[in-house]
Amino acid sequence: MMLQIDTANKLLKDVVEDSLAFSATARKGVLLLEDGTRFEGLSFGYEQATAGEVVFCTGMVGYPEALTDPSYTGEILTMTYPIIGNYGVPDARRWEGDRIHAAGLIVSNYIPTPSHFESTMDLSTWLKREKIPALEIKDTRLLTQHIRKHGTMLAKIVFDEDIPFHNPYADNLVARVSTSEVREYGSGETTIALIDCGAKHNIIxxxxxxxxxxxxxxxxxxxxxxxRPFDFDGILVSNGPGNPKVAEKTIQTLRAAMEHEIPIMGICLGHQLLALAAGGDTYKLKFGHRSQNQPCLLAGEKRCYITTQNHGFAVGTVPEGFEPWFINANDNTNEGMRHRSLPFFSVQFHPESTPGPMDTEWLFDLFLEKVYEAKGALI
Structure with a gap:
């Protein structure tokens, strides 16, 4: 027992000493918001200015998956959990994209001494390798409260040289993160066409x-x-970044699919795109939903699922022929819809999780049931 205590004390001492050494040598940087608010911090990433929209995520774990999620493209991500970097960076097979997509990272306490058996490097090394700026700003609680009060806004991380603010929603972010070629995964008699608007790997x-x-x-x-060089039995339209109304060609594809009554499942951005294709409407949320602890109620029931979410837009008008399926228990925004008679449904949250709870993974089974029914096959 004494040996265990001594070992724990030594580890704690090493962590404190490394943190103090980081604080003493780190370069200073500034997070500037478009309303003039200023936060000073210490750099532990790539020391080059970046601009985007500042957002916050309330998840306690999952920073490698969040950083590599294409839905964070153009966003400076603030982690509200106070300890980030403590378990390092896992192998790329654990990532949700092929690289870091967030424009920058803000944390309260960066831990330069990771401890995890799957860690391949520390977070700072990874950020510098991928040229992503990051700042340790002690009062991320104040920053988060500011965003909640005033809404997400344009921001920039700067060092010596200033740069202009940049609105990422002025760009076609979906085109930036989508695959440029057709790729195949797995095998089987049933084929699902995955429209990649910035798909997380765990969907595949x-x-x-x-x-x-x-x-x-x-x-x-x-x-x-x-x-077209392949046939398909169903369509899954993925998550992704930005304003859904920019992805007009995806919307046109979904309209054609509905005319053919092909089974469709939408996730996150895919939910918004299906709504637009069917005649509904979307709008931008004040500060969005980004976490692994969002409660969603099954419409008309008391059953609640805990979900992973990452989105700044929402469905405001459920289209004709569809019915609300899930409702966010925090703010009553729409979290899902399904067609009353045809095999089309979508959800705003992430049933594939990673990171986060797996409460709603059954939605993939439901989707494939719809596909098999449409094929006339036995389930």
Missing amino acids: RSLVARGVRVVEVPWDYDLFADD
């Missing part, structure tokens, strides 16, 4: 694990072209 893993073939296509791919 979740489908392949259920014995289907997944064909990932670009956001603007014509699934109904005569020269």
Whole structure:
């Protein structure tokens, strides 16, 4: 017992000493908000200015998955959990994208001494390798309260040289993160076309694990072209960044799919795109939902699911023929919809989780049931 206590005390001493050494040598930087608010901090990432929209995530874990989630493209991510970097960076097979997509990172306490058996490097090394700025700002609580009060806003991390603010929603972020080629995963007699608007890797893993073939296509791919080199039985439209109304070609594809009554499942941005394709409408939330602890109620029931979320827009008008399916228990915003008679449904949250709870993973099974029914196959 005494040996264990001594070992723990030594580890704690090492962590404190390394943190003090980091604080003494780190370069200073500033987070500037478009309303003039200023936060000074210490750099532990790539020391080059960056601009985007500042947002916050209330998850306690999952910073590697969040940073590599394409939905964070153009956003300076603030982690509200006070200790970040403590378990390092896992192998790329654990990431949700092929690289870091967030424009920058803000934390309260950066831990330069990670401890985890799967860690391949410390967070600072990874950020510098991928040229992502990051600041340790002690009062992230004040920053988060400011965002909640005034809404998400443009921001920039600067060092010696200033740069202009940049509105990421002026860009087609979906086109930036989508695959540029057709890719295949898994095998099976059933094929799902995955429209990649910035898909998290675990969407593909979740489908392949259920014995289907997944064909990932670009956001603007014509699934109904005569020269299409593959057939498909259902469509899953993925998560992704930015304003859904910019992805007009994806919306057109979904309209054609509904005309053919092909089973459709939408996730996050895909939920918003399906709503727009069916005649509904979307709007920008004040500060969005980003965490692994968002409660969602099954519409008309008392059952609540805990979900992973990352979005700044929401469905404001559920289209004709659809019914609300899930409701956010915090602010009553729409979290899902399903068609009253046809095999179309979508959810605002992430049933593939990673990070986060797996409460709603059953939605993939429901989707494939719809696909098999449409094929006339036995379930």
